[in-house]
Amino acid sequence: MAAVQSVVDRVGPTLLRLLHTPADCPAVGDVVIAEPDGGQLAAGDLVLGVATSAPSEAVALIEACAARQVAAVLLKAPLAGKAAIRRTARSTGIALVEVNTATSWAQLVWLLRTVLDAITDESDEREGDPVASDLFRLADAAAAVVDAPVTIEDTNSRVLAYSSRQDLTDPARVSTIMGRRIPDDVLTRFRSRGVFRELSRGHQTIFVPGQRDGTLPRLIVPIRMGGELLGSMWAVVTGPVSDERAAAFADAAPVVALHLLRRRTQVDADRRASAELLRGLLDGTVAARTAVTELGLAAEPHRVVVIDTEGGRGTSDGEALRLSLLERIAQGMGTRQVATELRGLLYAVVPDGEWPALREALADLPARGKIATLRVAAGGAFDVARLAVSRAQAEEALSLLRSGVVAGEVVSFGEAWPQLALHRAATVSTPARVGELGPLDSLREHDSAHGTEYVSTLYEWLRHPGDPRSAARALRIHPNTLRYRVRKLLELSSLDLDQPDVRLALVVQLVALRWN
Template structure:
């Protein structure tokens, strides 16, 4: 656990000064720029970028206290009224040197938090002292190549970066701030063939400066046993000497060992989390253990079922590869969820009651989106029922009975009701009764569409124009087909019971 005082001590008194420190220490979990209208989360260290007056600063401190944030960082002078508000709210108040750039402070504080988390994860591992954490390694490599360095994984996510920022450009700033290379930056380097060279080579790659102001890069692939684990990027002023370039490349195997150990530790942790979640989903797990192990608040949650292949034809999508990428995005990317597991080829995630819409929107915002279905919100101990609902909703998405690529159980009740009724009627052989088999046989040669025509006519009672529009035919053609249906079957469509029975049969055919 890293407290506010711990962060201040690590950064040092030159830059940060603790003005108010509550008696009860609160762990710092993230660094967040405070924005108007945006509430803090528990453990956030809020940067008061927009708090330009004592009144605004006091309001920010009060909001931080209400949401159990770890503290607020402000530039001097800090009015006595703001200090009183901090003591009253039980929130730490930190003063940062007035000339400090907020962007640089974000980098520095996140470096401190990530380094502290890495040290906590390393525990008593004897190898950790020899290899050091990735941030210390990035600093060492930066000194070696005399340039700022980032260490990234194979998906261009930033795992660590050096403290020195004497050479930088907008691409590096956006990469570190977003914790991954932005799409436009990736496209820029992809057009230069950088990633093709990374996938094949082992030596350092030099990329000259670009017309838009992007500074030169020296890039080294990180490999182990032929597998590309990631890469190191150095922002340089110009070509570096062969000796420095070789030394930069020689650091690759050391970083690779660290990444392998980190991945092994992460994989073991994921397996433990997944096993705990599977117990919840099948109704055999302990809710109390799940709350502690998975970090789930004791509040209503939804189970979300995710089909990685979406609606793509079988064989056209590497479902396993997409599923692994989705798993990685959910657990380490936009949501950082622990409660994620795979069962029978489907990914399951547990999300908060109200976070489902944003979760679905983020997952499906791609050219070939997965299918995402959510069960209704329920208590932790009843997640097995939410999973059953998510599974049923996912089946309807797969069958195309629900529009779009995502759906929530409670919003799909009409389709669910019809599908369940059709399933029950289908198992009872309802569709084989009366005139429907006659119409189906007549349609076999492809010259008539009696079944579809009757279904549309029954769905739009008294409105032949709407029925004809649904079938994309002229209303007179619809009327002609209905007369032929009556002649062929001998049924009276004036009888309301006959119409209801026919509709049940046709729904059964359509929805099962």
């Protein structure tokens, strides 16, 4: 984490000028590009007003950013210097940075990311964790060997480190550095060429020619240890590489593999510690203050989301889906993963404002179509001290998804309240033997003895009062057939459906019978 002043100083006065900074300015965590309404922002972001051109838009952006406690807003000159904009920055207590008019936003994002990574590199060394800094040094060393800019990526195509000279590349590499992973459209192109299939087979080096869209050639080396693929190194080259230089590039892979193994060990240890702390928070055995400090949870309402990946447990496809879920959950929610597994289910704690985006992302996962079932239920939004309540709500909503009472694959506790109310009523009615009262039992016996469907007909008739067509549609019969059945069951049972209390009592009985 770095101070806004430190970041601006490192970039230099040619490109950036700090116009205002409050005394309690948050430390910088990431660089994001925002729309005028603020978009999805997190505390500590450096927000680039790329689409902001009018003073009113800039004021709205600053106010939206202040509400999310971002570190600073960056606007181009002369917009940033407008009196109304500077006044808004001072009144909302947010840092304001002026960007030189001639500066390319894409280049600025890359430059800011480089500065932040360098500061993180220095911080890692001070804290005795040289893994991250060593990966950047190795990327620089590999770049010198192959004479081309290099990235080191994990098996999910996320960028772990990159060399200098990334400005001497193509738009695909710039997008990769900006987004910290290979963009989906670029991934698709490389996948169609069989690049990832070749990586999985363990070839020493892979050369990918340039493409018609301007994407430059790539020289790729898989990073393996003990037969396991840990990641890969990608060099952006101008053309075919000599065998000697390609071999020298590949020679760096075993050294990188050792560092990736060290990184995995560290990440696994952090994940286990976070998971244990989160379990205690969900059980109510860990103080909320401790959880907020250790897990990096913001002081705002959160939801517990429980995810069931039934059908993929214990399989490679299920593991791929679990990793995709963890990646989606971790995006934009701090540096520590706020998710854990309990009894085969994945539990996540997400800010209330992030739930709609997470819900949408869960519907479009790369590994989604490979397993039998994915069910997601979210509890209500509470402060951190009451997340155990949100967990109980999420689990209850998940039980309705599993039983089929609620249709679909994703639901929140608030959306399912009608089914929850009926289900709870049915649960209480069963031990009280409510279903044995009145003539309902005689109808059940008649259905069993004669193969009729009078009970289900009565249920749909009461669910669709005054709408026989809808009731018939639910039963998949003709409306005339429905009317005939109702006449017959009334003759058998002597029920008086004109009495409101009779109808209400029958609804309670039928719900208890159907949902238990």
